[in-house]
Every structure is written in C-alpha cells, then in structure tokens.
Amino acid sequence: MNFELSQDHKVLQDAVRDFVTREIKPIAMQIDEEHMIPDELVRKMGEMGFLGSYLPDEYGGAGLDMLSYAIVVEEVSKACGSSGVLISAHTSLACGPIYTFGTEEQKKKWLPPLNSGAIIGCFLLTEPDAGSDAGAIATTYRREGDEYVVNGAKIFITNGGYKGTGVLFATSDRSLKHKGVSAFIIDLQTPGVEILKNEKKLGIRGSYTTAFALDDVRIPAENLLGAEGQGFKIAMDTLNGGRIGIASQALGIAEGAFERALAYSKERKQFGAPICDLQAIQFKLADMYARIETSKLMTYKAACLKDSKKSYTMESAMCKMLASEAATYVTKEAIQIHGGYGFICDYEVERMYRDAKITEIYEGTNEVQRVVISKLLLS
Amino acid sequence: MKILVCIKQVPDMESRFKANSQGVWFEETDLAFRMNEYDEYAVEQAVQLKEQLGDAPEVTVLSIGPDRVVEAIKKALAMGCDRGVHVQDPAAATRDPWQIASIIASHAGDKGYDLILTGMQSQDRGSAQVGVTVAEELGYACATTLVGFAFSDGTVTAKRELEGGIKGVVRLRTPALVTCQLGLNVPRYPTLPNIMKAKKKEIQTIAVAELLKEEPLATTVSFHPPARKGGGIVLEGDVGVLVDQLLGILKDKTAVLR
Numbered sequence: 001m002n003f004e005l006s007q008d009h010k011v012l013q014d015a016v017r018d019f020v021t022r023e024i025k026p027i028a029m030q031i032d033e034e035h036m037i038p039d040e041l042v043r044k045m046g047e048m049g050f051l052g053s054y055l056p057d058e059y060g061g062a063g064l065d066m067l068s069y070a071i072v073v074e075e076v077s078k079a080c081g082s083s084g085v086l087i088s089a090h091t092s093l094a095c096g097p098i099y100t101f102g103t104e105e106q107k108k109k110w111l112p113p114l115n116s117g118a119i120i121g122c123f124l125l126t127e128p129d130a131g132s133d134a135g136a137i138a139t140t141y142r143r144e145g146d147e148y149v150v151n152g153a154k155i156f157i158t159n160g161g162y163k164g165t166g167v168l169f170a171t172s173d174r175s176l177k178h179k180g181v182s183a184f185i186i187d188l189q190t191p192g193v194e195i196l197k198n199e200k201k202l203g204i205r206g207s208y209t210t211a212f213a214l215d216d217v218r219i220p221a222e223n224l225l226g227a228e229g230q231g232f233k234i235a236m237d238t239l240n241g242g243r244i245g246i247a248s249q250a251l252g253i254a255e256g257a258f259e260r261a262l263a264y265s266k267e268r269k270q271f272g273a274p275i276c277d278l279q280a281i282q283f284k285l286a287d288m289y290a291r292i293e294t295s296k297l298m299t300y301k302a303a304c305l306k307d308s309k310k311s312y313t314m315e316s317a318m319c320k321m322l323a324s325e326a327a328t329y330v331t332k333e334a335i336q337i338h339g340g341y342g343f344i345c346d347y348e349v350e351r352m353y354r355d356a357k358i359t360e361i362y363e364g365t366n367e368v369q370r371v372v373i374s375k376l377l378l379s
Numbered sequence: 380m381k382i383l384v385c386i387k388q389v390p391d392m393e394s395r396f397k398a399n400s401q402g403v404w405f406e407e408t409d410l411a412f413r414m415n416e417y418d419e420y421a422v423e424q425a426v427q428l429k430e431q432l433g434d435a436p437e438v439t440v441l442s443i444g445p446d447r448v449v450e451a452i453k454k455a456l457a458m459g460c461d462r463g464v465h466v467q468d469p470a471a472a473t474r475d476p477w478q479i480a481s482i483i484a485s486h487a488g489d490k491g492y493d494l495i496l497t498g499m500q501s502q503d504r505g506s507a508q509v510g511v512t513v514a515e516e517l518g519y520a521c522a523t524t525l526v527g528f529a530f531s532d533g534t535v536t537a538k539r540e541l542e543g544g545i546k547g548v549v550r551l552r553t554p555a556l557v558t559c560q561l562g563l564n565v566p567r568y569p570t571l572p573n574i575m576k577a578k579k580k581e582i583q584t585i586a587v588a589e590l591l592k593e594e595p596l597a598t599t600v601s602f603h604p605p606a607r608k609g610g611g612i613v614l615e616g617d618v619g620v621l622v623d624q625l626l627g628i629l630k631d632k633t634a635v636l637r
C-alpha cells in the first residue's frame with residue numbers, strides 16, 4: 001500500500017494549483033457576489049483541459065485518469081466551490097454518460113466541443129415531483145417518425161444557464177416507473193426548451209441552477225443514449241461516478257476553509273498570545289484536519305477503484321457522504337475560529353460555509369448515500 | 380538547433396526551515412518542492428524560441444538532484460521541452476556551485492548545444508554562479524539577468540537588467556549561455572493534455588559519478604535559519620514617506636507587485 005501521489009499526479013496538482021492561485025482565487029469573492037463565473041474563466045479552464053480531464057484524447061479530452069480529475073476539482077474548489085461544481089457536473093454528468101453509453105458517432109459528435117469547454121454540459125434528471133425518487137419523473141417522450149418529442153419540466157439543473165449540451169431523462173409511460181425511463185442527448189438550443197429561471201441560492205452562487213420547461217421539444221432519434229428503457233440505469237451509473245466529483249468539491253471547500261482557519265489562528269492574538277496557543281482552538285484544528293484526511297483517503301480510493309475498473313459504488317457513496325459532512329463541519333468550525341470576523345463576508349470562510357451545504361444534498365442526499373451503503377452491506 | 384535548459388527544484392521559500400543534522404543545509408523532510416522561479420523563465424524562453432523557429436530546435440531540460448527533481452523535469456516537459464536529463468544525485472544539495480557547473484559542463488561538453496538557458500540564481504542557495512561558470516567551462520559567450528530576449532541568424536539580442544532599473548542591450552553569437560531574470564516572460568501553465576503528452580517524453584537518468592570529477596572549491600560549513608519573526612515592521616512618520624517606504628518593501632520583499 002502506498003498513500004503518496006505519483007510524480008505525475010504531483011506535477012498535475014502543482015500545475016492546477018498555480019492556475020487556481022493566479023486565475024481563480026483573486027476572483028472567487030466576485031464570482032459569489034455577482035452570481036456568475038466570468039466567461040473568460042470558463043474559457044481558460046477549457047484551455048487548461050479542466051473540462052475533459054479523464055476523457056480520452058481521441059474525443060478531445062486530456063486522457064488522464066479519474067484521480068487526476070478528482071485532484072482538479074479539489075484544487076479548484078479550494079478557491080471556488082462554484083467553479084468546482086461547474087467542472088464536476090460538466091465532466092461527470094454530461095461527458096461521462098455520453099462517453100460510457102454513447103455510440104462511436106455520438107461520442108465523435110458531442111464530446112470534442114464539451115471537452116474543450118466550447119460547450120458546457122449538464123444533466124437533466126430532477127423534476128418538481130421527482131428528486132430522491134428519480135424513477136418517478138413525469139417528463140414524457142413519444143416517438144414521431146425519426147424524432148422523439150419531449151414534454152415536461154426539469155428543475156435544479158447545474159450549468160443549465162449555459163444552454164449547452166444536456167443528458168436528459170424522460171419516460172415513455174410513468175406507470176412503468178424506472179423501467180420506462182430513457183436517456184437522450186439534447187442540444188438545449190432546440191426550440192421548445194425554455195429557461196424558466198436561474199435560482200437564487202444559499203451558496204455556490206456562481207453556478208447556474210436552472211429550471212426548464214420542455215414544450216414539444218423534438219430530439220433526433222439518433223440522440224437516444226443507450227437503449228430505450230435503459231435511462232434509469234444510465235442515471236444511477238452516472239451519479240455513481242459523479243459522487244467522486246462532488247466528494248472532491250466538498251474536500252476542496254473543506255481544505256480551503258481549513259487553510260484559512262489555520263493561518264488565522266496563528267495571526268490572531270487575544271490575551272497576549274496567538275489563539276492557536278489555546279487548546280480549545282488546537283482541538284478544533286485537530287478535528288477538522290482528521291476529517292479532511294479521512295475524506296481525502298476515501299475520495300482518492302474511490303477514484304483509484306474506478307480507474308482500475310473495480311466496483312466503486314460503496315466507496316463513491318462513502319466518499320461523497322464523508323467529504324460533504326467534513327465540508328459542513330470544517331467550514332462551520334473555520335468561522336468559529338475566526339470569531340466575529342468569520343461572519344463577515346471579507347473573510348471568505350463565510351462563503352465557504354454557504355458553499356459547503358449543498359454537497360450534502362445534490363447527486364443523492366446523504367440520507368440516500370446511507371441507503372446505498374447499508375443496502376450493499378446487507379445485500 | 381539544440382537548446383539546453385538547466386533547472387533546479389527548490390523548496391517553497393515560505394516554509395519554515397531548520398538546519399539538518401550536520402548543520403550545513405536545511406532539513407528536507409516535510410518541505411514542498413517546486414521549480415526554481417528563475418528557471419521557469421528559462422524554460423518558457425526556450426519553448427518560445429522553439430515555437431518561433433517552427434518547432435525545429437530540440438529542447439533538453441536537465442536537473443541534478445534526488446528522484447524528486449523528476450517532478451520539475453516533468454513540469455518542464457509539460458511546458459514544451461522535448462526531452463529530459465536527470466542527473467541522479469541524492470547529495471546535490473551539498474555540492475558547491477563549482478561542482479554543479481562542472482556536472483552540467485561535462486554533460487554538455489560533447490552535445491553541441493547552441494544555446495543554454497539557466498535561471499539567474501536559485502531561490503534557495505542564491506549563488507548566481509552556476510550559469511556563468513558553465514559558460515566559462517564550455518567557452519560560451521554569456522549574458523546574465525535577462526529581462527528581454529530575441530534570436531535571429533545565430534545571434535541572441537539580450538536585454539539585461541542593471542542596477543536601479545537601468546537596462547542594457549547586448550548581442551551574443553551562439554554558442555551562448557544566458558541567465559534569466561524575473562520580467563523576461565510569463566511562464567505558461569502546463570495544460571492537462573500537455574501533462575499527459577509529457578508522460579511519453581524520454582527522461583534519461585545519469586548517475587552523478589559519471590559526470591562529477593571535481594572537488595568542491597567552497598564548502599558550506601554551517602547553516603542558519605532565520606530566527607522566528609517578531610512582530611513585523613512598524614512604519615511611522617509622514618504619510619507621503621510612508622507610502623514610498625511601504626511600496627519599496629512590497630517591491631523588494633514580496634511578490635505582490637510583480
């Protein structure tokens with residue numbers, strides 16, 4: 001067993017860190033305040049290869065592995081959770097299923113512009129009445145000639161505001177439940193796709209969370225992803241991999257907050273000494289760090305399992321759960337260590353605290369992760 | 380055309396240093412290492428020249444040190460160098476500039492490099508001797524502290540930084556060696572696809588014993604980390620003067636105004 005990153009992964013980590021320090025960190029606060037990631041940054045992240053890290057180079061990806069992807073999302077999220085989830089949802093939830101389930105023609109057509117960042121991808125599963133119970137979706141499709149016609153509504157779609165390429169889930173017959181669900185690749189510029197709104201949120205404010213109305217949207221039959229009726233399986237498999245991305249995002253947010261809390265504890269003096277001399281603060285730092293390291297080990301393990309083509313469902317559920325709970329805990333304690341200053345926006349841990357919460361909710365709430373883990377234990 | 384870039388991996392200079400058990404250098408454990416800042420300018424300039432000359436030059440990047448320095452070599456390969464040479468030397472940190480320069484010169488001696496680029500100095504030892512000594516040993520023309528670089532028809536036109544912000548321009552016929560200073564260029568980020576491509580580039584490993592024949596000329600006898608910082612600097616007086624003082628300190632001691 002060897003718990004050290006390989007030299008290649010260290011080179012990558014160092015390169016991503018440099019980019020993040022110079023290009024993202026200085027504008028993270030602005031991204032939160034303006035509810036917007038500048039197009040310029042999205043373009044630069046595309047040039048860096050952040051938007052297709054683990055996809056093969058024949059489809060315009062960087063050809064790296066899942067662990068490299070986890071490192072990218074983690075490092076970016078240390079500075080900006082919004083940019084982290086842009087990468088994660090785009091890569092895991094849009095590029096991922098097209099690569100895994102797409103035909104050769106579909107991959108050749110859709111992946112290169114996604115992997116270069118020219119087009120931003122999203123994943124359209126959740127609906128007003130179907131969240132954790134994704135098999136209950138009510139968006140319908142019917143076949144008409146060589147097209148599918150889709151009607152319904154989708155909500156909470158990360159990256160939806162870019163109106164790029166989506167992986168869309170719809171049912172042929174709601175009474176069939178999950179067996180009726182199919183997946184489609186959709187160009188969100190298609191007539192009938194309407195953005196109802198981009199939500200205002202507690203955190204990850206730079207990330208779009210979009211509600212769509214789908215009104216007689218015509219999708220070419222060739223855009224069916226996988227076979228009809230396979231959609232639910234595609235969704236679950238995709239989220240399985242996606243959880244590694246969210247765990248990495250959560251891990252990065254936690255590390256970003258920890259770095260600041262540790263530095264602040266050494267600078268801030270009360271009662272004539274830095275507050276890190278107080279055992280009350282030292283114990284907080286110990287608890288924070290231990291949770292970060294635990295989450296990191298599990299996240300990297302899940303990524304390595306996926307890379308070695310082993311089963312990773314259990315580990316991806318565990319890393320998502322552990323890292324997101326580490327993130328909410330660590331950011332909360334980071335504010336506490338900052339005292340009143342932590343509550344003030346200028347100190348950034350306030351933003352990180354807000355950004356952390358969503359990681360316990362999306363891509364399967366942590367209650368759902370516990371269901372997944374315990375089911376596997378008892379099966 | 381053949382180009383050689385010599386790079387060093389140095390610790391993050393913000394680290395807290397302590398002396399090693401022999402008391403002659405810093406203890407390496409727990410330090411994070413990266414490519415020497417000035418060497419990044421050298422790598423970038425070499426890659427820019429390669430691009431200017433339509434990919435024709437072959438750019439070799441060389442580093443002397445323990446296995447960890449391969450990380451710096453790989454970064455340089457991901458930035459666009461073609462091949463790497465790792466002179467494996469676990470004791471590199473104890474060598475004096477004369478020995479390091481001799482190692483490089485004995486590698487470069489029969490390779491016919493037209494141009495060699497190095498950093499102006501290393502961020503940790505800071506002797507600024509290696510580049511010029513290599514040039515001397517090889518009989519190359521040499522210019523130091525470059526802040527501007529142009530190349531055509533076998534001639535390097537170099538803008539040098541002199542004291543107090545004065546610049547001077549010198550011309551050198553190749554074969555030549557130049558040392559690079561902050562301000563020369565903005566090093567590119569290695570992109571993910573290029574990091575992937577770099578994995579396929581050759582890195583030749585050479586044991587230091589094959590190249591090192593020289594004894595040190597200046598042996599380090601002791602090492603002194605800075606005392607733990609006190610309460611910082613307090614500036615007092617007239618605001619106008621204060622601003623100038625502060626600007627001076629920010630310029631000299633930090634990277635914020637670069």
Ligand SMILES: Cc1cc2nc3c(=O)[nH]c(=O)nc-3n(C[C@H](O)[C@H](O)[C@H](O)COP(=O)(O)OP(=O)(O)OC[C@H]3O[C@@H](n4cnc5c(N)ncnc54)[C@H](O)[C@@H]3O)c2cc1C
Pocket residue numbers: 089122123124125126130131132133155156157158159201209358361362363364365366367368371
């Ligand atoms: C910012 C943001 C971005 C999002 N991005 C996307 C996206 O890109 N694409 C997409 O399709 N969706 C996205 N979502 C949707 C997200 O995945 C869902 O919100 C999430 O899965 C929970 O569904 P829900 O909100 O309907 O909650 P519900 O399912 O109604 O859950 C409510 C509560 O009940 C609990 N609960 C529900 N079922 C069970 C169970 N079986 N056992 C135990 N507890 C249970 C939940 O854990 C939760 O505590 C996003 C949501 C947000 C807020």
